[in-house]
Amino acid sequence: MSIEWIAFLEVFVAAMLGAIAVVFFYALALRLLVRAGAVPVVAPAEFTDAITVITPREAKRAAAAAAKAARKNPLTPLQRRIALWGAYASFGLCAVAVLGGIVLIVTF
Amino acid sequence: METAALIVVLVIVLALFFDFTNGFHDTANAMATPIATGALKPKVAVLLAAVLNLVGAFLSTEVSKTISHGIIREESISAEVFPSIIFAGLIGAITWNMFTWLLGLPSSSSHALFGGLIGATFVGVGLLAVDFGVVMSKVILPALIAPLTAGIIAFTVTKLAYAMTRRYDNKPDGRSGFRWGQIFTSSLVALAHGTNDAQKTMGVITLALITVGWQNAEHADPQMWVIIACAVTIAVGTYSGGWRIIRTLGKGLTSVKPAQGFAAETSTAATILSSSALGFALSTTQVASGSVIGSGLGRRGSKVRWGTVGRIFVGWVLTLPAAGAVGAVAAWIVVALPGWGILIDFVLAVVIVVAIFVRSRRHEVNSSNAMSDVAESGTAVKVKRNPPPTRRQRQILREEARVKAEIERQVAKAAAKERALAKEKARHTAELEHAAQRAQRKKDRAKGKPHTLTRPEPGSPLDGPPPAAQPRRDEEDAR
Numbered sequence: 041m042s043i044e045w046i047a048f049l050e051v052f053v054a055a056m057l058g059a060i061a062v063v064f065f066y067a068l069a070l071r072l073l074v075r076a077g078a079v080p081v082v083a084p085a086e087f088t089d090a091i092t093v094i095t096p097r098e099a100k101r102a103a104a105a106a107a108k109a110a111r112k113n114p115l116t117p118l119q120r121r122i123a124l125w126g127a128y129a130s131f132g133l134c135a136v137a138v139l140g141g142i143v144l145i146v147t148f
Numbered sequence: 149m150e151t152a153a154l155i156v157v158l159v160i161v162l163a164l165f166f167d168f169t170n171g172f173h174d175t176a177n178a179m180a181t182p183i184a185t186g187a188l189k190p191k192v193a194v195l196l197a198a199v200l201n202l203v204g205a206f207l208s209t210e211v212s213k214t215i216s217h218g219i220i221r222e223e224s225i226s227a228e229v230f231p232s233i234i235f236a237g238l239i240g241a242i243t244w245n246m247f248t249w250l251l252g253l254p255s256s257s258s259h260a261l262f263g264g265l266i267g268a269t270f271v272g273v274g275l276l277a278v279d280f281g282v283v284m285s286k287v288i289l290p291a292l293i294a295p296l297t298a299g300i301i302a303f304t305v306t307k308l309a310y311a312m313t314r315r316y317d318n319k320p321d322g323r324s325g326f327r328w329g330q331i332f333t334s335s336l337v338a339l340a341h342g343t344n345d346a347q348k349t350m351g352v353i354t355l356a357l358i359t360v361g362w363q364n365a366e367h368a369d370p371q372m373w374v375i376i377a378c379a380v381t382i383a384v385g386t387y388s389g390g391w392r393i394i395r396t397l398g399k400g401l402t403s404v405k406p407a408q409g410f411a412a413e414t415s416t417a418a419t420i421l422s423s424s425a426l427g428f429a430l431s432t433t434q435v436a437s438g439s440v441i442g443s444g445l446g447r448r449g450s451k452v453r454w455g456t457v458g459r460i461f462v463g464w465v466l467t468l469p470a471a472g473a474v475g476a477v478a479a480w481i482v483v484a485l486p487g488w489g490i491l492i493d494f495v496l497a498v499v500i501v502v503a504i505f506v507r508s509r510r511h512e513v514n515s516s517n518a519m520s521d522v523a524e525s526g527t528a529v530k531v532k533r534n535p536p537p538t539r540r541q542r543q544i545l546r547e548e549a550r551v552k553a554e555i556e557r558q559v560a561k562a563a564a565k566e567r568a569l570a571k572e573k574a575r576h577t578a579e580l581e582h583a584a585q586r587a588q589r590k591k592d593r594a595k596g597k598p599h600t601l602t603r604p605e606p607g608s609p610l611d612g613p614p615p616a617a618q619p620r621r622d623e624e625d626a627r
Contacts, residue, residue, distance in 0.1 A: 043285040047426050052297050054425075055418035056304070062333075062414050063305040067312035067407075070325045074315075080325030082406075106320040134329075138336060141418070145343070145425045146207050 061137040069130035076123035077113040079106035152360050155231040159356040162238045164381045167349035169245045170257040171385025177436040178337040181409040187330035197338040198387035204342020205379030210427035211344055213368045215351025220269050224277050230359035232482045233272040239497045240264030240475025246504045256431035260471040261348055262287050267472030268479035290428040295438030302415035302439040306446025309407045326406035333413035340420035341432050346382040350374050412443035449535030
C-alpha cells in the first residue's frame with residue numbers, strides 16, 4: 041500500500057499559501073479604506089433569525105461613527121488618495137490570487 | 149446484453165438522482181456562513197451556489213478518475229455483475245443520504261457514496277475486488293486529514309484577518325466590509341464543491357460505462373454528456389434544496405462574525421480546490437465543518453466544546469460503515485435473487501425515498517425559516533462576549549495605567565510642594581511679625597513703656613522653640 045504523504049503536504053502548503061494571500065490582501069484593502077477615511081459599513085442583506093451580529097440601529101450608529109472618524113482623519117488629501125488607491129490595488133491583488141488559483145487547478 | 153444495458157441505464161438514473169441529493173444535502177456547506185452573517189439573502193445564496201456548482205463541475209476531472217479508476221478493481225469483476233453492484237452501492241448511498249437529510253444529521257454525501265460502493269462490492273464480489281490502498285490514500289486519510297488541514301488554515305487566517313484590521317483607538321475598524329468578501333469566498337466554496345462532488349457521480353457513471361464496454365478503460369476521463377448531465381443535476385439539486393440542512397447549520401452559527409466567516413470560507417475553498425487538483429475525493433461537509441471550528445478557535449477567548457466535537461466526529465465516522473451496510477444489504481439481495489434482485493432493490497429504494505420525502509413535508513422548510521448542519525460545528529466553539537485583550541492592548545493598558553500613576557504622583561508632589569511653600573510662607577510671615585514685635589518692644593523699652601511679650605500661637609511655624617530659651621533671650625534683651 042503506497043500512500044502519497046507528499047501529496048497531502050502539497051495540498052496543505054498550497055491551500056495555506058492561497059488562503060493567506062486572499063485574506064492578507066483583502067484585510068489590507070479594508071485597512072487602507074479605513075485609513076483613507078472610507079470606512080465600509082455593510083449591514084446584513086437580510087435579518088434572518090440566525091443573525092445577532094448587528095441590528096439596523098447598530099448599523100446606523102456604526103455609519104455615523106465611521107463618518108465622524110472620516111471627518112477627523114489626520115491624513116492629508118494626497119495621503120488619503122494614496123491609501124484609497126492602495127485599497128483598490130489590494131482588492132485587485134486578492135482577485136488575482138483567486139483567479140490564479142483557479143487557473144492553476146484547471147491547467148494542473 | 150440487453151439486461152446489462154437496462155441496468156446501466158438504471159445506474160445512470162440512480163447516479164444522477166444521487167447527484168441531485170448531493171447538491172440538496174451540501175448547499176449548506178457553501179452558503180451557511182454567508183447566510184448566517186447576513187452577507188447574502190438565503191434565496192440569492194442558493195441560486196449563486198447552484199450556478200457555481202454547475203461551473204465548477206466543468207473545471208477538473210481528477211476526482212472522477214479516482215472513482216472510476218481506483219477504488220474498485222474493475223478487471224476482477226465480470227461485466228454481468230458489475231453494473232448490479234454499482235446499482236446496489238448507489239442505493240446504499242442514496243438511502244443513507246436521504247435518511248440523514250431527514251434527521252438533519254451531519255453526514256457526508258461523498259462518504260455515503262464510497263461506503264455504499266465498497267459495501268456492495270465486498271458482499272457482491274469479495275474482499276479482493278476493493279483496492280484498500282487507494283481507499284486508504286484517496287478516501288480515508290483525506291477524510292481524516294482534510295478537516296484538520298482546513299481547521300489549521302482557518303485558524304491561521306482568522307488570526308491574520310483580525311490582526312490586520314484591529315484598531316487600538318476605539319475608532320471604526322471597517323470589519324463589516326468582510327461581508328462583501330464573503331459573497332466571493334462563498335461563491336468560491338460553491339465552485340470548489342462543483343469541482344469535487346459533481347465529479348464523484350461522473351466517476352460512478354464512467355465506471356458503469358467502462359464495465360459494459362461502452363467506454364475504453366484506458367481513457368477514464370468522463371465523456372462530455374456525462375459532465376453536462378452531472379453538472380446540471382447537481383446545480384438543480386443545490387437550488388431546490390438544502391433548506392433543512394441550512395436550518396440546523398445556521399442556527400449554530402449565530403456567533404460567526406463576517407471576518408471569521410470570510411476566513412472560514414477561504415480556508416474551505418482553498419483546501420477543496422487544491423485537493424481536487426490532486427484527485428483527493430474529499431467530503432466538503434467535513435472540510436467546511438473543520439474550517440468553522442478552526443476559525444472559531446482563531447478568535448480571542450474561544451473555547452472548544454469537546455462534547456459537540458465528539459458528536460460531529462461520531463456522525464462522520466458512522467457514515468462510511470452505515471452506507472456500506474445498506475449497500476451490502478442491497479448487493480446481497482442482487483446476488484441472492486438474480487434477475488429479480490435489481491427490481492426489488494429499485495422498488496425498495498423508491499419506497500424509502502418517497503416515504504422520507506413525504507415525512508419531510510410535515511415540517512416544510514423554505515428560505516424564510518431556513519438555517520443549517522455545518523451549524524453543529526459552529527456550536528463546537530464557545531467565544532467569549534468580551535474577549536481578553538491582545539498583547540498590544542495589554543501593553544497599551546499598562547502604559548495608560550503607568551501614565552495615570554505618574555500624573556497622580558506629579559499632582560501629589562505638586563500639592564505637597566504647595567503645602568510646604570504655604571507653610572514656609574506662613575513661617576516667614578510669623579517671623580516677620582515676631583521681629584516687628586521685638587523691634588517695637590525694644591523701641592517701647594527705650595522709651596520706658598512697659599511691654600508684654602506675645603507668644604506665637606500654638607501650631608504656628610514659630611511655636612516650636614523650647615520654652616526655656618525664651619526667658620534667656622528676655623534676660624539678654626533686659627541686659
